[in-house]
Amino acid sequence: xxxxxxxxxxxxxxxxxxxxxxxxxxxxxxxxxxxxxxxxxxxxxxxxxxxxxxxxxxxxxxxxxxxxxxxxxxxxxxxxxxxxxxxxxxxxx
Amino acid sequence: xxxxxxxxxxxxxxxxxxxxxxxxxxxxxxxxxxxxxxxxxxxxxxxxxxxxxxxxxxxxxxxxxxxxxxxxxxxxxxxxxxxxxxxxxxxxxxxxxxxxxxxxxxxxxxxxxxxxxxxxxxxxxxxxxxxxxxxxxxxxxxxxxxxxxxxxxxxxxxxxxxxxxxxxxxxxxxxxxxxx
Numbered sequence: 001x002x003x004x005x006x007x008x009x010x011x012x013x014x015x016x017x018x019x020x021x022x023x024x025x026x027x028x029x030x031x032x033x034x035x036x037x038x039x040x041x042x043x044x045x046x047x048x049x050x051x052x053x054x055x056x057x058x059x060x061x062x063x064x065x066x067x068x069x070x071x072x073x074x075x076x077x078x079x080x081x082x083x084x085x086x087x088x089x090x091x092x093x
Numbered sequence: 094x095x096x097x098x099x100x101x102x103x104x105x106x107x108x109x110x111x112x113x114x115x116x117x118x119x120x121x122x123x124x125x126x127x128x129x130x131x132x133x134x135x136x137x138x139x140x141x142x143x144x145x146x147x148x149x150x151x152x153x154x155x156x157x158x159x160x161x162x163x164x165x166x167x168x169x170x171x172x173x174x175x176x177x178x179x180x181x182x183x184x185x186x187x188x189x190x191x192x193x194x195x196x197x198x199x200x201x202x203x204x205x206x207x208x209x210x211x212x213x214x215x216x217x218x219x220x221x222x223x224x225x226x227x228x229x230x231x232x233x234x235x236x237x238x239x240x241x242x243x244x245x246x247x248x249x250x251x252x253x254x255x256x257x258x259x260x261x262x263x264x265x266x267x268x269x270x271x272x273x
Contacts (some may be wrong), residue, residue: 082202085211086202
């Protein structure tokens with residue numbers, strides 16, 4: 001019984017803080033702003049990626065419109081040529 | 094089940110075969126040509142282009158309406174510096190596809206003077222035009238246009254003078270009386 005009391009007393013006895021304990025706590029506190037910075041960095045990177053995606057989509061759309069314009073221009077021009085050939089052929093007769 | 098799938102595939106095969114495929118062999122003509130137009134627009138690209146056409150702009154709206162029923166536009170045009178850079182055999186694979194029951198030639202004219210051969214084909218089904226093909230061969234130029242999907246040629250003609258497209262001269266009869 002006495003041995004148990006002695007063990008309890010030892011366990012509850014006041015102990016000196018380990019060396020650099022305060023410095024370690026302060027350093028950990030100073031590290032706290034980093035997650036905020038990371039969050040901002042992540043948000044900025046996401047925004048940039050979204051903007052890049054929209055820009056790429058926009059460019060592809062503009063290119064598709066230009067291709068369509070070119071295709072229709074050739075088509076209408078060739079139809080015009082066909083008409084002229086037909087007309088010339090009819091006039092020859 | 095396999096039998097059913099086979100029957101479905103076989104019944105759908107002629108539909109696929111009706112589409113005009115521009116042969117890859119034509120691409121080799123690009124090396125000899127001084128000017129090349131190569132446009133390949135499938136349904137997805139047409140849809141994307143359509144998103145960039147404004148309903149508020151009358152020209153854009155007209156084109157948007159035109160491409161609504163289209164599945165694809167394919168254009169190959171080669172302009173050469175001198176004659177004889179391409180042969181009839183280069184065009185033959187295209188003609189062979191067009192000489193099938195699915196396609197009807199609505200215009201076919203050969204001009205002796207300019208040695209120009211113009212042909213317009215339409216693909217019809219259920220009383221509607223489901224495709225348009227234009228084949229124009231000139232001594233120094235070869236043009237093939239294939240439009241897949243529901244197309245109104247009149248609508249195409251109306252595009253002349255709009256959307257950066259030259260106006261077609263439609264003052265005289267188109268001469269469909271000279272069809273085959």
